[in-house]
Amino acid sequence: MASTVRYYAKPSDAETFCKAALVKSGLSEADAGMMASCLVEADVRGVDTHGLARLEQYIGRVTAGLVNATPKLEISAKTPVVAHLDGDNGFGFVVATKAMEEAIKRADTYGIGFVTVDHSNHFGMAATYVLQALRKGMISLCFTNSAKQMPPFGGKDTLLGISPFAAGAPSNNEVPYILDMAPSVVAKGKIRRAARRGESIPLGWALDKDGNPTTDANVALDGSMAPIGGPKGSGIAILMDIMAGVLTGAAFGGEVGDQYKEKRPQNVGHSFIVIKPDVFMSSEEFRARMDTLAQRVHGIAPAPGFKEVLFPGEPEHRLSETRKAEGIPYADAEKEMFENMAKTLGIPGLSLTPTPLNS
Ligand SMILES: NC(=O)c1ccc[n+]([C@@H]2O[C@H](COP(=O)([O-])OP(=O)(O)OC[C@H]3O[C@@H](n4cnc5c(N)ncnc54)[C@H](O)[C@@H]3O)[C@@H](O)[C@H]2O)c1
The missing domain is CATH 3.30.1370.60 (Malate/L-lactate/L-sulpholactate dehydrogenase, NADPH binding domain)
Incomplete structure (x- = not known):
């Protein structure tokens, strides 16, 4: 069943959490701060396919030595x-x-x-x-x-x-x-997010591995993008x-x-x-x-x-104004991922509230 987006984080809290996770993973304070600000900026602009949802995966790569923490x-x-x-x-x-x-x-x-x-x-x-x-x-x-x-x-x-x-x-x-x-037609992050949230995708976004159109996000992840x-x-x-x-x-x-x-x-x-x-x-x-x-x-005229x-750029700008006020909404699966990361890395968790921050 699809999960509902309903946990809100203050952008500055998200940035602090992300920076702490990256410092624990070997990055300098300056580089961790820079990367945290990029990821949170994506979430604030509504490009949440390219924000904190990817942090665990990035940390996995740097921890495995596949990315250089101190280039x-x-x-x-x-x-x-x-x-x-x-x-x-x-x-x-x-x-x-x-x-x-x-x-x-x-x-x-x-x-x-x-x-x-x-x-x-x-x-x-x-x-x-x-x-x-x-x-x-x-x-x-x-x-x-x-x-x-x-x-x-x-x-x-x-x-x-x-x-x-x-x-x-x-x-x-x-x-x-x-x-x-x-x-x-869409960024692959949108398919990854749909798969993570148990949602289907519109026809025309992706093909299965045999080149046939699909609405199944998991099948699309094994196939190709249109x-x-x-x-x-x-x-x-x-x-x-x-x-x-x-x-x-x-x-x-x-x-x-x-x-x-x-x-x-x-x-x-x-x-x-x-x-x-x-x-x-x-x-x-x-x-x-x-x-x-x-x-x-x-x-x-419309x-x-x-x-x-x-x-x-205007849709993202408008969303960023809303999210700066209301907080960044994260889904259940993302909340769980942040909790696991905090536990594994031994850092304070990300503070999330079930309603928009200004409600
Ligand atoms: N680093 C990578 O390898 C990688 C790969 C793929 C995508 N991405 C990122 O994924 C994100 C999403 O990409 P996408 O192609 O799905 O973007 P998108 O389709 O959401 O938006 C594309 C562009 O259309 C504009 N737009 C959307 N609706 C509009 C409207 N009603 N009126 C006027 N303009 C409008 C947006 O402002 C944006 O500039 C991007 O930030 C992209 O950089 C990164």
Whole structure:
């Protein structure tokens, strides 16, 4: 039977719990804090497929020595605007945050910054790094690759990752543009969550191992994901593998390690392109023009079945406002997982209440 989401945690409590668990697992205070903030930000934005629900699995990998808890992150400059970072098999969250920081620094000086990364791991919600650039007023494009989960268009066997592309641009009074999308109809995390909660999935999300459509989340986990728009989603997944894998020196073409199935480093790659808008016009003018674009999108009359027209990133922004006030809702299975982790790691448990915090 499907479990009901009904336990609420204060985001700051979730972050404290997550950081404590990661420090116990060997990460430095700084790296644990960075990773905890990425995971909780995903939960706050409603991307709870990529939040604390994955913590136990990440800790399992670092405890087994499959992820390096204390990576030495070295940057090698290629040109003034381009650099490469070797992730030293650290957690993707830590590696990608550092790489984005470097790309922002170069963009701030030269107008554009481009940093490629190899020897990394799964970096979670791609919007995390777009938000990092937005906080500095920058436009950004983020690429990652991931383990094979999807056939190339027309194929039966998996080869491509469901690697999310993310992009962001700052505005003034409107919610900033944040596109964060997997090239599959949905992210695999949504199937994993449905399986964890005992729920079925809509037809069209995934295929069984023989290539037939399925509504059974567990069957889908053994099968493959369906690409958005057939050859178009498949083509975007290949672009992600070029920008994050072929170009960076990381694994590519089906060779990224599967963090759920394989006991080896993943060698995920990422790349980050950051653009400073005030190279072309003042930052104020750019932001005002972005506001105009968002307002024109909002001004379009809704089609039948829609109440309003939203800008990309707006649904998550709205949910984050609600969750900051009400707390992050977790399901029974997640509550149980946090309790087990607290016991195993010997850390204080996460405080959860059965009603929204402001009710
Ligand atoms: N690291 C990895 O390997 C990996 C792999 C897959 C997915 N993910 C993550 O999973 C998350 C979910 O991915 P997804 O593809 O299922 O995202 P999604 O389908 O929920 O959203 C995709 C985009 O559409 C926008 N959107 C949604 N509804 C909208 C509306 N009504 N109006 C305007 N815009 C709207 C969202 O703001 C978002 O930018 C992402 O954060 C992604 O980074 C990570």
